[in-house]
Amino acid sequence: MRTQVGIIGAGPAGLLLSRLLALRGIDSVVLENRSREYIEARVRAGILEQHTVDTLTEAGLGDRLRREGLEHRGIHLQYPGTRHTLDFPELCGRTVWVYGQTEVVKDLVAAQLDGGPPLLFDVSDVRPEDVDGDSPRIRFTHADGSPQVLECDVIAGTDGFHGVSRPVVADADGRLWERTYPYAWLGILADAAPATDELVYAWHPEGFALYSMRSPSVSRLYLQVDPADSIDNWSDDRIWANLSRRLSLDGWDVSTGPITEKSILPMRSFVSAPMRRGRLFLAGDAAHIVPPTGAKGLNLAVTDVTLLATALTRFLQEEQTDLVDAYSDTALRRVWRCTHFSWWMTSMLHRSGDDFDAQLQLAQLQRVCSSEAAARELAENYTGLPIE
The missing domain is CATH 3.50.50.60 (FAD/NAD(P)-binding domain)
Structure with missing residues (x-):
């Protein structure tokens, strides 16, 4: 040949x-x-x-x-009591799909x-x-x-x-x-209509959570877990309870449904x-x-x-x-x-270290949520920098 x-x-x-x-x-x-x-x-x-x-x-x-x-025209950044939206077209003129x-x-x-x-x-x-x-x-x-x-x-x-x-x-x-990170993602696919218009990246004292989607009827969600953990330790009920707790916001709830796939991904x-x-x-x-x-x-x-x-x-x-x-x-x-x-x-988003580290993470999140320059830096990188 x-x-x-x-x-x-x-x-x-x-x-x-x-x-x-x-x-x-x-x-x-x-x-x-x-x-x-x-x-x-x-x-x-x-x-x-x-x-x-x-x-x-x-x-x-x-x-x-x-x-x-x-x-998608942006993402939501969340920490307890606060959900802040970054508008990508407004910040950098681009979107993601x-x-x-x-x-x-x-x-x-x-x-x-x-x-x-x-x-x-x-x-x-x-x-x-x-x-x-x-x-x-x-x-x-x-x-x-x-x-x-x-x-x-x-x-x-x-x-x-x-x-x-x-x-x-x-x-x-x-x-x-x-670089091997001291945490992993437990990811699921669920037959559940997404309860959010944009992805939610959530910092929580118990660990990171991400609310994503694959279609108007399928949600893709993640939880921070120990990399040595086993998927056998995570029943569907336990997964939903943790997602609900880490993504909690007054007046808003996670949409649940049958979980069709779940796995643990090392970071x-x-x-x-x-x-x-x-x-x-x-x-x-x-x-x-x-x-x-x-x-x-x-x-x-x-x-x-x-x-x-x-x-x-x-x-x-x-x-x-x-x-x-x-x-x-x-x-x-x-x-x-x-x-x-x-x-x-x-x-910035994954819990590790002690309470001092947690306060540093929250300070960084609050900076991104309050500074247009910091938010633009995230938006430009997330939507993709120009190719040389």
Whole structure:
């Protein structure tokens, strides 16, 4: 097999990269070690920055997003007795959309299989080779059991933290920064109409809570829990009682309903640098992970592949190396900005430490709620900073 860009991993980063390259006349093949059913069922992020929505729309993937997604013009910040609204269009002229990553992947897969570049599911034994030379290749085993070799001009590693691409880059004097947080999120999906117009980020003495949604009839909610806790310890009644207590506000109640999914998500950050080795380029979770508090994970992946698609097009069509040479540094500047924002939001809202720390958190929240400059800083970062 022969292609210009071999893409390892059919998450949103890999699929969108393939789509963007195809629109610019660049051939690719996407390899995925899971089934279509598996990748379309993974529940992940749900907040899309303005740039992400614009990118998907320009790539011909915006119809269902615009029809079924929910545009949001702000968020509510809450601490006991107070709920304050940040109006994003007023503060920075942008909005965000609630549209689950699961739905983004479904849209991307459908487009890929409808006359798009090859997308191979259930492959195994994937190995990128000769990435330091001019003719890299990917060895893998096809779903039918036959060994295959995919000859490429370049390889994109979009296969996540546990994939095969990141270690290849790290082996060439790469560096990894990591932060594990002392708390986790217990997340649920519930068949309950949201009781709020915008997301509620709530600080509470017992721990953080987030009220989000996936549709006019489905709520997505989170509770701060101990990372060593087990989902078996959390009955539906206990979950609703904690959500009601942490999100309580006079004259307002949480909408309850059947819980259809629940899980515990550890909170951590990692950044791997560089994001390139020779002709192997990393994007998305293969290069960085952020805690979900700042809603940056999927959006960072979209930014990565937007930059990478432009750089690879210039390289493969014009034989110019300036953008591919700058890719890692350019992407990492935004990665660290978003990593800082995610850390800041997480540190401000999650209970840890003693009562002194709690008062510092409340002081920061009160500052954001009372200062237009502080509120604008949050709004600009949350809705997405411009891409270089």
